[in-house]
Amino acid sequence: MLGPARYWREVPQRYRYEAAKCAKCGKVFFPPRLVCNKCHSKEFTQTTLAQTGSIETFTVIRVAPTGFGDEAPYAVGIIKLDDGVRITAQITDCELDKLDIGQKVRLEFRRLGKEGESGILRYGYKFVPVA
Amino acid sequence: MDVGIVGWGAYVPRHRIKVEEIAKVWGSDAEAYKKGLMLREKSVPTPDQDTITISVEAARNALRRAKIDPQKIGALYIGSESHPYAVKPSGTVVAEAIGAFPSIHVADFEFACKAGSEGMFVALSLVKAGQVEYAMGIGADTSQGAPGDALEFSAAAGGAAFLFGGKPEEIAAVCEHTYSFTTDTPDFWRREYQFYPRHAGRFTGEPAYFKHVLSCAKRTMEIANLTPKDFQWAVFHQPNGKFPARAATELGFQKSQWEQGWLAPTLGNTYSGASPMGLSAILDVAKPGDRILMVSYGSGAGSDGFVWRVTDQVTKLQPLARHTRAQLEDRPIYLDYGTYAKFRGKIHKVTE
Numbered sequence: 512m513l514g515p516a517r518y519w520r521e522v523p524q525r526y527r528y529e530a531a532k533c534a535k536c537g538k539v540f541f542p543p544r545l546v547c548n549k550c551h552s553k554e555f556t557q558t559t560l561a562q563t564g565s566i567e568t569f570t571v572i573r574v575a576p577t578g579f580g581d582e583a584p585y586a587v588g589i590i591k592l593d594d595g596v597r598i599t600a601q602i603t604d605c606e607l608d609k610l611d612i613g614q615k616v617r618l619e620f621r622r623l624g625k626e627g628e629s630g631i632l633r634y635g636y637k638f639v640p641v642a
Numbered sequence: 643m644d645v646g647i648v649g650w651g652a653y654v655p656r657h658r659i660k661v662e663e664i665a666k667v668w669g670s671d672a673e674a675y676k677k678g679l680m681l682r683e684k685s686v687p688t689p690d691q692d693t694i695t696i697s698v699e700a701a702r703n704a705l706r707r708a709k710i711d712p713q714k715i716g717a718l719y720i721g722s723e724s725h726p727y728a729v730k731p732s733g734t735v736v737a738e739a740i741g742a743f744p745s746i747h748v749a750d751f752e753f754a755c756k757a758g759s760e761g762m763f764v765a766l767s768l769v770k771a772g773q774v775e776y777a778m779g780i781g782a783d784t785s786q787g788a789p790g791d792a793l794e795f796s797a798a799a800g801g802a803a804f805l806f807g808g809k810p811e812e813i814a815a816v817c818e819h820t821y822s823f824t825t826d827t828p829d830f831w832r833r834e835y836q837f838y839p840r841h842a843g844r845f846t847g848e849p850a851y852f853k854h855v856l857s858c859a860k861r862t863m864e865i866a867n868l869t870p871k872d873f874q875w876a877v878f879h880q881p882n883g884k885f886p887a888r889a890a891t892e893l894g895f896q897k898s899q900w901e902q903g904w905l906a907p908t909l910g911n912t913y914s915g916a917s918p919m920g921l922s923a924i925l926d927v928a929k930p931g932d933r934i935l936m937v938s939y940g941s942g943a944g945s946d947g948f949v950w951r952v953t954d955q956v957t958k959l960q961p962l963a964r965h966t967r968a969q970l971e972d973r974p975i976y977l978d979y980g981t982y983a984k985f986r987g988k989i990h991k992v993t994e
Contacts, residue, residue, distance in 0.1 A: 580991040620698040
Protein backbone atom coordinates (compact mmCIF):
# COMPACT_ATOMS: atom_id res chain seq x y z
CA MET A 512 0.00 0.00 0.00
CA LEU A 513 1.18 3.51 -0.83
CA GLY A 514 -0.52 5.29 2.05
CA PRO A 515 -2.08 8.76 1.71
CA ALA A 516 1.17 10.79 2.00
CA ARG A 517 3.06 9.03 -0.80
CA TYR A 518 -0.02 9.04 -3.03
CA TRP A 519 -0.47 12.77 -2.39
CA ARG A 520 3.17 13.49 -3.34
CA GLU A 521 2.63 11.86 -6.74
CA VAL A 522 -0.55 13.83 -7.58
CA PRO A 523 1.14 16.31 -10.01
CA GLN A 524 2.40 13.36 -12.08
CA ARG A 525 -0.58 11.02 -11.67
CA TYR A 526 -3.27 13.66 -12.31
CA ARG A 527 -1.62 16.28 -14.51
CA TYR A 528 1.34 14.43 -16.08
CA GLU A 529 3.77 17.14 -14.97
CA ALA A 530 7.34 16.38 -16.01
CA ALA A 531 10.68 18.24 -15.72
CA LYS A 532 12.62 19.31 -18.83
CA CYS A 533 16.33 19.95 -18.43
CA ALA A 534 16.93 23.63 -19.19
CA LYS A 535 20.34 22.85 -20.75
CA CYS A 536 20.02 19.63 -22.78
CA GLY A 537 16.23 19.33 -23.04
CA LYS A 538 15.95 15.79 -21.63
CA VAL A 539 12.52 15.16 -20.09
CA PHE A 540 12.19 13.39 -16.71
CA PHE A 541 8.98 11.80 -15.49
CA PRO A 542 8.76 11.93 -12.54
CA PRO A 543 10.99 15.01 -12.17
CA ARG A 544 14.46 14.62 -10.64
CA LEU A 545 16.93 17.01 -9.06
CA VAL A 546 19.93 16.46 -11.38
CA CYS A 547 19.93 15.70 -15.11
CA ASN A 548 21.67 12.36 -15.65
CA LYS A 549 22.77 13.46 -19.13
CA CYS A 550 24.38 16.89 -18.57
CA HIS A 551 24.29 17.15 -14.74
CA SER A 552 22.34 20.41 -14.85
CA LYS A 553 20.16 21.27 -11.88
CA GLU A 554 17.95 23.65 -13.84
CA PHE A 555 14.60 22.38 -15.10
CA THR A 556 11.41 23.81 -16.57
CA GLN A 557 8.01 22.25 -15.98
CA THR A 558 6.38 20.54 -18.93
CA THR A 559 3.31 18.40 -19.50
CA LEU A 560 3.55 15.00 -21.18
CA ALA A 561 1.84 14.35 -24.50
CA GLN A 562 -1.43 12.52 -23.93
CA THR A 563 -1.38 10.34 -27.03
CA GLY A 564 1.14 7.79 -28.19
CA SER A 565 1.58 4.20 -29.33
CA ILE A 566 2.19 0.85 -27.67
CA GLU A 567 5.91 0.02 -27.64
CA THR A 568 5.37 -3.35 -25.97
CA PHE A 569 2.87 -4.95 -23.59
CA THR A 570 2.09 -8.00 -21.49
CA VAL A 571 -1.12 -9.46 -20.11
CA ILE A 572 -1.31 -9.99 -16.35
CA ARG A 573 -3.36 -13.07 -15.55
CA VAL A 574 -2.08 -13.80 -12.02
CA ALA A 575 -2.55 -10.40 -10.43
CA PRO A 576 -0.97 -9.05 -7.26
CA THR A 577 -3.07 -8.35 -4.17
CA GLY A 578 -5.64 -5.67 -4.83
CA PHE A 579 -5.85 -6.29 -8.58
CA GLY A 580 -7.45 -9.75 -8.62
CA ASP A 581 -10.87 -8.51 -9.70
CA GLU A 582 -9.29 -6.73 -12.68
CA ALA A 583 -7.33 -9.70 -14.09
CA PRO A 584 -6.72 -10.38 -16.88
CA TYR A 585 -5.44 -6.89 -17.78
CA ALA A 586 -2.71 -5.41 -19.97
CA VAL A 587 0.33 -3.40 -18.90
CA GLY A 588 2.51 -1.77 -21.51
CA ILE A 589 5.27 0.67 -22.30
CA ILE A 590 3.76 3.58 -24.20
CA LYS A 591 5.87 5.81 -26.42
CA LEU A 592 4.19 9.19 -26.18
CA ASP A 593 4.07 11.55 -29.15
CA ASP A 594 6.70 13.75 -27.46
CA GLY A 595 9.12 10.79 -27.35
CA VAL A 596 8.79 10.01 -23.63
CA ARG A 597 8.19 6.35 -22.73
CA ILE A 598 6.04 5.49 -19.71
CA THR A 599 4.71 2.29 -18.18
CA ALA A 600 0.97 2.11 -17.65
CA GLN A 601 -2.06 -0.13 -17.72
CA ILE A 602 -3.90 -0.38 -21.06
CA THR A 603 -7.64 -0.62 -20.50
CA ASP A 604 -10.95 -0.69 -22.43
CA CYS A 605 -9.42 -3.12 -24.89
CA GLU A 606 -9.99 -6.62 -26.15
CA LEU A 607 -6.77 -8.32 -25.05
CA ASP A 608 -6.49 -10.58 -28.11
CA LYS A 609 -6.66 -7.54 -30.38
CA LEU A 610 -3.94 -5.46 -28.69
CA ASP A 611 -0.92 -4.86 -30.88
CA ILE A 612 2.49 -3.23 -30.79
CA GLY A 613 2.36 0.12 -32.57
CA GLN A 614 -1.35 0.57 -31.79
CA LYS A 615 -2.36 4.18 -31.15
CA VAL A 616 -3.54 4.94 -27.63
CA ARG A 617 -4.66 7.97 -25.64
CA LEU A 618 -4.49 8.75 -21.97
CA GLU A 619 -7.57 8.62 -19.76
CA PHE A 620 -8.07 9.41 -16.10
CA ARG A 621 -8.89 6.21 -14.21
CA ARG A 622 -8.94 4.69 -10.76
CA LEU A 623 -5.61 2.91 -10.23
CA GLY A 624 -6.66 1.00 -7.14
CA LYS A 625 -8.10 1.13 -3.69
CA GLU A 626 -6.35 0.49 -0.41
CA GLY A 627 -8.50 -2.31 0.99
CA GLU A 628 -12.15 -1.77 1.81
CA SER A 629 -11.66 1.36 3.93
CA GLY A 630 -8.45 3.00 2.67
CA ILE A 631 -7.99 5.75 0.09
CA LEU A 632 -8.86 5.44 -3.58
CA ARG A 633 -5.93 6.05 -5.92
CA TYR A 634 -6.39 7.83 -9.27
CA GLY A 635 -4.11 8.44 -12.22
CA TYR A 636 -3.46 7.68 -15.87
CA LYS A 637 -4.12 4.63 -17.99
CA PHE A 638 -4.22 4.30 -21.76
CA VAL A 639 -7.08 3.28 -24.05
CA PRO A 640 -6.89 2.33 -27.75
CA VAL A 641 -8.07 5.03 -30.17
CA ALA A 642 -10.14 4.15 -33.24
CA MET B 643 -25.60 40.67 -17.71
CA ASP B 644 -25.86 37.58 -19.91
CA VAL B 645 -24.37 34.41 -18.43
CA GLY B 646 -24.11 31.09 -20.15
CA ILE B 647 -22.19 28.05 -21.28
CA VAL B 648 -18.66 28.77 -22.55
CA GLY B 649 -17.64 25.11 -22.78
CA TRP B 650 -19.35 21.72 -22.51
CA GLY B 651 -18.30 18.11 -22.72
CA ALA B 652 -19.56 14.61 -21.98
CA TYR B 653 -18.01 11.25 -21.24
CA VAL B 654 -19.56 7.87 -22.08
CA PRO B 655 -17.93 4.58 -20.96
CA ARG B 656 -17.40 2.07 -23.80
CA HIS B 657 -18.85 -1.05 -22.20
CA ARG B 658 -22.51 -2.03 -22.66
CA ILE B 659 -24.92 -4.73 -21.59
CA LYS B 660 -28.08 -5.57 -23.52
CA VAL B 661 -31.51 -5.95 -21.91
CA GLU B 662 -31.64 -9.56 -23.22
CA GLU B 663 -28.47 -10.48 -21.30
CA ILE B 664 -29.89 -9.27 -17.97
CA ALA B 665 -33.36 -10.72 -18.64
CA LYS B 666 -31.84 -14.14 -19.46
CA VAL B 667 -30.32 -14.42 -15.97
CA TRP B 668 -33.47 -13.47 -14.07
CA GLY B 669 -36.02 -15.22 -16.29
CA SER B 670 -37.59 -11.90 -17.28
CA ASP B 671 -39.32 -11.12 -20.56
CA ALA B 672 -36.71 -9.06 -22.43
CA GLU B 673 -39.15 -7.88 -25.09
CA ALA B 674 -41.60 -6.66 -22.44
CA TYR B 675 -38.83 -4.67 -20.71
CA LYS B 676 -37.53 -3.26 -24.00
CA LYS B 677 -41.01 -2.14 -24.96
CA GLY B 678 -42.01 -0.99 -21.48
CA LEU B 679 -38.82 0.99 -20.84
CA MET B 680 -38.08 1.90 -24.50
CA LEU B 681 -34.51 0.87 -23.77
CA ARG B 682 -32.29 -1.65 -25.58
CA GLU B 683 -28.97 -1.52 -23.72
CA LYS B 684 -27.08 0.50 -21.13
CA SER B 685 -23.53 1.69 -20.49
CA VAL B 686 -21.45 -0.08 -17.83
CA PRO B 687 -18.45 1.41 -16.03
CA THR B 688 -15.28 -0.67 -15.74
CA PRO B 689 -13.92 -1.30 -12.22
CA ASP B 690 -11.52 1.63 -12.76
CA GLN B 691 -14.28 4.11 -13.69
CA ASP B 692 -16.37 6.03 -11.20
CA THR B 693 -18.00 9.44 -10.79
CA ILE B 694 -14.59 11.08 -10.31
CA THR B 695 -12.95 9.64 -13.44
CA ILE B 696 -16.04 10.36 -15.58
CA SER B 697 -16.16 13.93 -14.22
CA VAL B 698 -12.48 14.53 -15.02
CA GLU B 699 -12.89 13.34 -18.62
CA ALA B 700 -16.10 15.37 -19.13
CA ALA B 701 -14.46 18.46 -17.57
CA ARG B 702 -11.43 18.09 -19.86
CA ASN B 703 -13.75 17.95 -22.87
CA ALA B 704 -15.47 21.13 -21.66
CA LEU B 705 -12.07 22.84 -21.30
CA ARG B 706 -11.00 21.69 -24.80
CA ARG B 707 -13.93 23.77 -26.04
CA ALA B 708 -13.68 26.73 -23.66
CA LYS B 709 -9.90 27.11 -24.07
CA ILE B 710 -9.58 29.21 -20.91
CA ASP B 711 -6.91 29.11 -18.23
CA PRO B 712 -8.30 26.62 -15.64
CA GLN B 713 -6.84 28.85 -12.93
CA LYS B 714 -9.68 31.28 -13.67
CA ILE B 715 -12.33 28.77 -12.62
CA GLY B 716 -13.60 30.01 -9.25
CA ALA B 717 -16.08 27.25 -8.41
CA LEU B 718 -16.59 23.59 -9.27
CA TYR B 719 -19.59 21.49 -8.28
CA ILE B 720 -20.23 17.81 -8.97
CA GLY B 721 -23.71 16.42 -8.64
CA SER B 722 -23.94 12.65 -8.18
CA GLU B 723 -25.59 9.96 -6.12
CA SER B 724 -22.55 7.72 -6.53
CA HIS B 725 -19.69 9.80 -5.14
CA PRO B 726 -16.92 7.22 -4.57
CA TYR B 727 -16.28 8.36 -1.00
CA ALA B 728 -18.90 8.70 1.74
CA VAL B 729 -16.65 11.34 3.33
CA LYS B 730 -14.10 13.09 1.08
CA PRO B 731 -15.09 15.26 -1.84
CA SER B 732 -15.03 14.14 -5.48
CA GLY B 733 -14.55 17.74 -6.60
CA THR B 734 -11.08 18.13 -5.10
CA VAL B 735 -9.71 15.36 -7.33
CA VAL B 736 -11.35 16.90 -10.40
CA ALA B 737 -10.13 20.44 -9.57
CA GLU B 738 -6.53 19.20 -9.20
CA ALA B 739 -6.72 17.02 -12.30
CA ILE B 740 -7.85 19.89 -14.53
CA GLY B 741 -5.42 22.36 -12.92
CA ALA B 742 -8.13 24.53 -11.35
CA PHE B 743 -6.74 24.79 -7.82
CA PRO B 744 -6.15 26.00 -5.09
CA SER B 745 -8.18 29.25 -5.42
CA ILE B 746 -11.50 27.57 -6.05
CA HIS B 747 -14.72 26.80 -4.18
CA VAL B 748 -15.57 23.09 -4.47
CA ALA B 749 -18.56 21.07 -3.29
CA ASP B 750 -20.27 17.76 -4.00
CA PHE B 751 -24.02 17.93 -4.52
CA GLU B 752 -26.62 15.24 -3.91
CA PHE B 753 -30.29 15.19 -4.92
CA ALA B 754 -30.84 11.80 -6.59
CA CYS B 755 -30.86 12.36 -10.37
CA LYS B 756 -31.13 16.16 -10.12
CA ALA B 757 -27.75 16.75 -8.50
CA GLY B 758 -26.08 17.55 -11.82
CA SER B 759 -28.49 20.31 -12.80
CA GLU B 760 -28.29 21.61 -9.22
CA GLY B 761 -24.53 22.02 -9.61
CA MET B 762 -25.11 23.75 -12.94
CA PHE B 763 -27.69 26.09 -11.38
CA VAL B 764 -25.37 27.16 -8.54
CA ALA B 765 -22.31 27.52 -10.81
CA LEU B 766 -24.31 29.64 -13.24
CA SER B 767 -25.71 31.78 -10.43
CA LEU B 768 -22.27 32.49 -8.94
CA VAL B 769 -21.07 33.79 -12.32
CA LYS B 770 -24.24 35.86 -12.65
CA ALA B 771 -23.69 37.32 -9.18
CA GLY B 772 -20.17 38.35 -10.15
CA GLN B 773 -18.65 36.20 -7.42
CA VAL B 774 -16.43 34.23 -9.81
CA GLU B 775 -15.26 34.70 -13.40
CA TYR B 776 -15.92 31.09 -14.45
CA ALA B 777 -17.64 28.18 -12.69
CA MET B 778 -18.09 24.54 -13.62
CA GLY B 779 -21.12 22.33 -12.97
CA ILE B 780 -20.86 18.57 -13.55
CA GLY B 781 -23.45 15.80 -13.42
CA ALA B 782 -22.06 12.24 -13.34
CA ASP B 783 -23.06 8.86 -11.97
CA THR B 784 -22.21 5.15 -11.93
CA SER B 785 -25.40 4.10 -10.21
CA GLN B 786 -26.37 0.58 -9.27
CA GLY B 787 -29.58 -1.36 -9.61
CA ALA B 788 -30.09 -4.35 -7.29
CA PRO B 789 -29.72 -7.71 -9.05
CA GLY B 790 -33.05 -8.68 -10.61
CA ASP B 791 -34.69 -5.32 -9.84
CA ALA B 792 -36.26 -3.34 -12.69
CA LEU B 793 -33.58 -0.68 -12.11
CA GLU B 794 -30.87 -3.13 -13.14
CA PHE B 795 -32.04 -2.83 -16.75
CA SER B 796 -31.46 0.93 -16.79
CA ALA B 797 -28.89 2.04 -14.14
CA ALA B 798 -25.94 3.19 -16.26
CA ALA B 799 -22.82 5.38 -16.19
CA GLY B 800 -21.82 8.67 -17.79
CA GLY B 801 -21.55 12.38 -17.20
CA ALA B 802 -21.37 15.88 -18.64
CA ALA B 803 -19.61 19.08 -17.59
CA PHE B 804 -20.53 22.69 -18.30
CA LEU B 805 -18.31 25.71 -17.85
CA PHE B 806 -20.17 28.97 -17.27
CA GLY B 807 -18.91 32.48 -17.95
CA GLY B 808 -20.14 36.01 -18.53
CA LYS B 809 -18.08 37.34 -21.46
CA PRO B 810 -20.53 37.77 -24.39
CA GLU B 811 -17.95 36.80 -27.02
CA GLU B 812 -17.28 33.47 -25.25
CA ILE B 813 -20.86 32.33 -24.54
CA ALA B 814 -22.16 29.49 -26.74
CA ALA B 815 -25.57 29.27 -25.03
CA VAL B 816 -27.08 32.05 -22.93
CA CYS B 817 -29.21 31.01 -19.97
CA GLU B 818 -32.39 33.07 -20.41
CA HIS B 819 -34.50 31.63 -17.59
CA THR B 820 -34.38 29.12 -14.75
CA TYR B 821 -37.06 27.73 -12.47
CA SER B 822 -37.15 24.97 -9.84
CA PHE B 823 -40.15 22.88 -8.74
CA THR B 824 -39.68 20.96 -5.47
CA THR B 825 -41.89 18.92 -3.13
CA ASP B 826 -41.27 16.18 -0.55
CA THR B 827 -42.14 13.01 -2.49
CA PRO B 828 -40.53 9.74 -1.31
CA ASP B 829 -40.38 7.84 -4.61
CA PHE B 830 -36.75 6.61 -4.52
CA TRP B 831 -34.12 6.55 -1.77
CA ARG B 832 -31.03 4.86 -0.40
CA ARG B 833 -30.43 4.76 3.35
CA GLU B 834 -26.95 5.04 4.84
CA TYR B 835 -24.84 1.83 4.60
CA GLN B 836 -27.20 0.39 1.99
CA PHE B 837 -25.53 -0.62 -1.27
CA TYR B 838 -28.58 -0.50 -3.55
CA PRO B 839 -31.33 2.12 -3.70
CA ARG B 840 -35.00 1.28 -3.24
CA HIS B 841 -37.97 2.72 -5.07
CA ALA B 842 -41.72 2.88 -4.71
CA GLY B 843 -42.57 1.04 -7.95
CA ARG B 844 -45.36 2.70 -9.92
CA PHE B 845 -45.39 5.62 -7.46
CA THR B 846 -42.21 6.83 -9.23
CA GLY B 847 -44.38 7.70 -12.27
CA GLU B 848 -47.40 9.99 -12.00
CA PRO B 849 -46.95 11.68 -8.57
CA ALA B 850 -43.18 11.82 -8.92
CA TYR B 851 -41.52 12.07 -12.36
CA PHE B 852 -44.49 13.31 -14.38
CA LYS B 853 -45.88 15.77 -11.81
CA HIS B 854 -42.50 17.44 -11.31
CA VAL B 855 -41.20 17.38 -14.89
CA LEU B 856 -44.48 18.56 -16.44
CA SER B 857 -45.09 21.25 -13.78
CA CYS B 858 -41.52 22.52 -14.03
CA ALA B 859 -41.55 22.56 -17.84
CA LYS B 860 -44.90 24.38 -18.00
CA ARG B 861 -43.91 27.01 -15.43
CA THR B 862 -40.47 27.55 -17.01
CA MET B 863 -42.09 28.20 -20.41
CA GLU B 864 -44.71 30.42 -18.75
CA ILE B 865 -42.02 32.55 -17.06
CA ALA B 866 -40.15 32.80 -20.36
CA ASN B 867 -43.39 33.57 -22.22
CA LEU B 868 -42.57 30.79 -24.67
CA THR B 869 -44.43 27.74 -26.04
CA PRO B 870 -43.04 24.41 -27.37
CA LYS B 871 -43.11 25.90 -30.89
CA ASP B 872 -40.49 28.48 -29.80
CA PHE B 873 -37.93 25.74 -29.08
CA GLN B 874 -35.83 23.84 -31.59
CA TRP B 875 -34.78 21.35 -28.89
CA ALA B 876 -36.01 19.90 -25.60
CA VAL B 877 -34.34 17.52 -23.16
CA PHE B 878 -35.82 15.91 -20.08
CA HIS B 879 -34.50 13.63 -17.36
CA GLN B 880 -34.45 10.12 -18.79
CA PRO B 881 -34.71 7.29 -16.23
CA ASN B 882 -35.65 5.15 -19.25
CA GLY B 883 -36.65 5.90 -22.81
CA LYS B 884 -40.39 5.96 -22.16
CA PHE B 885 -40.80 8.62 -19.47
CA PRO B 886 -39.15 11.53 -21.33
CA ALA B 887 -40.85 10.55 -24.60
CA ARG B 888 -44.25 10.66 -22.89
CA ALA B 889 -43.50 13.88 -21.01
CA ALA B 890 -42.31 15.61 -24.20
CA THR B 891 -45.38 14.48 -26.14
CA GLU B 892 -47.77 15.59 -23.34
CA LEU B 893 -46.14 19.02 -23.35
CA GLY B 894 -46.65 19.32 -27.10
CA PHE B 895 -43.11 18.75 -28.37
CA GLN B 896 -42.51 16.89 -31.63
CA LYS B 897 -40.09 13.95 -31.78
CA SER B 898 -37.73 16.01 -33.98
CA GLN B 899 -37.32 18.40 -31.03
CA TRP B 900 -36.41 15.81 -28.36
CA GLU B 901 -34.82 12.92 -30.26
CA GLN B 902 -31.28 14.39 -30.36
CA GLY B 903 -31.07 14.64 -26.57
CA TRP B 904 -32.91 11.35 -26.00
CA LEU B 905 -29.93 9.11 -25.22
CA ALA B 906 -31.59 6.61 -22.86
CA PRO B 907 -32.52 3.90 -25.43
CA THR B 908 -28.84 2.97 -25.93
CA LEU B 909 -27.21 4.70 -22.92
CA GLY B 910 -29.56 3.85 -20.05
CA ASN B 911 -30.21 6.06 -17.06
CA THR B 912 -27.11 8.02 -16.10
CA TYR B 913 -28.93 9.60 -13.14
CA SER B 914 -27.28 12.97 -12.39
CA GLY B 915 -25.66 12.81 -15.82
CA ALA B 916 -28.90 12.17 -17.75
CA SER B 917 -30.39 15.54 -18.76
CA PRO B 918 -26.91 17.22 -18.76
CA MET B 919 -25.66 14.59 -21.25
CA GLY B 920 -28.78 15.16 -23.36
CA LEU B 921 -28.05 18.90 -23.33
CA SER B 922 -24.45 18.19 -24.33
CA ALA B 923 -25.66 16.06 -27.30
CA ILE B 924 -27.94 18.92 -28.38
CA LEU B 925 -25.21 21.59 -28.11
CA ASP B 926 -23.01 19.35 -30.28
CA VAL B 927 -25.37 19.98 -33.23
CA ALA B 928 -27.39 23.12 -32.33
CA LYS B 929 -27.38 26.17 -34.61
CA PRO B 930 -27.04 29.83 -33.64
CA GLY B 931 -30.41 31.24 -32.57
CA ASP B 932 -31.82 27.85 -31.47
CA ARG B 933 -33.66 27.65 -28.15
CA ILE B 934 -33.33 24.64 -25.84
CA LEU B 935 -35.63 23.65 -22.97
CA MET B 936 -33.97 21.47 -20.34
CA VAL B 937 -35.84 19.92 -17.40
CA SER B 938 -34.12 17.61 -14.94
CA TYR B 939 -35.73 15.41 -12.32
CA GLY B 940 -34.42 14.15 -9.01
CA SER B 941 -36.36 11.78 -6.79
CA GLY B 942 -37.31 13.04 -3.42
CA ALA B 943 -38.34 15.18 -5.47
CA GLY B 944 -37.66 18.14 -7.70
CA SER B 945 -37.06 19.43 -11.22
CA ASP B 946 -34.83 22.24 -12.48
CA GLY B 947 -35.86 24.02 -15.68
CA PHE B 948 -33.52 26.00 -17.97
CA VAL B 949 -34.10 27.96 -21.17
CA TRP B 950 -30.92 28.22 -23.27
CA ARG B 951 -30.45 30.42 -26.35
CA VAL B 952 -27.65 29.26 -28.63
CA THR B 953 -25.27 31.89 -30.01
CA ASP B 954 -22.91 32.17 -33.00
CA GLN B 955 -20.04 30.93 -30.80
CA VAL B 956 -21.50 27.40 -30.71
CA THR B 957 -20.29 26.47 -34.21
CA LYS B 958 -16.69 27.34 -33.30
CA LEU B 959 -16.77 25.17 -30.17
CA GLN B 960 -18.63 22.14 -31.55
CA PRO B 961 -15.61 20.53 -33.34
CA LEU B 962 -13.17 21.04 -30.45
CA ALA B 963 -14.12 17.93 -28.42
CA ARG B 964 -15.65 14.51 -29.04
CA HIS B 965 -19.40 14.70 -29.56
CA THR B 966 -21.66 12.93 -27.07
CA ARG B 967 -23.41 10.73 -29.64
CA ALA B 968 -20.09 9.89 -31.31
CA GLN B 969 -18.86 8.56 -27.95
CA LEU B 970 -22.10 6.62 -27.50
CA GLU B 971 -21.62 4.93 -30.87
CA ASP B 972 -17.82 4.46 -30.65
CA ARG B 973 -16.90 0.75 -30.68
CA PRO B 974 -19.15 -0.48 -27.84
CA ILE B 975 -17.82 -3.54 -25.99
CA TYR B 976 -20.70 -5.84 -25.04
CA LEU B 977 -20.54 -7.74 -21.76
CA ASP B 978 -22.04 -11.03 -20.62
CA TYR B 979 -23.82 -10.91 -17.26
CA GLY B 980 -20.94 -12.58 -15.40
CA THR B 981 -18.39 -9.97 -16.49
CA TYR B 982 -20.94 -7.23 -15.83
CA ALA B 983 -21.46 -8.60 -12.30
CA LYS B 984 -17.69 -8.52 -11.75
CA PHE B 985 -17.36 -4.99 -13.15
CA ARG B 986 -20.13 -3.73 -10.85
CA GLY B 987 -18.67 -5.37 -7.73
CA LYS B 988 -21.55 -7.83 -7.39
CA ILE B 989 -19.03 -10.71 -7.32
CA HIS B 990 -15.38 -10.82 -6.21
CA LYS B 991 -12.48 -13.19 -6.68
CA VAL B 992 -12.26 -15.39 -3.59
CA THR B 993 -8.59 -14.53 -2.84
CA GLU B 994 -9.29 -10.78 -2.60
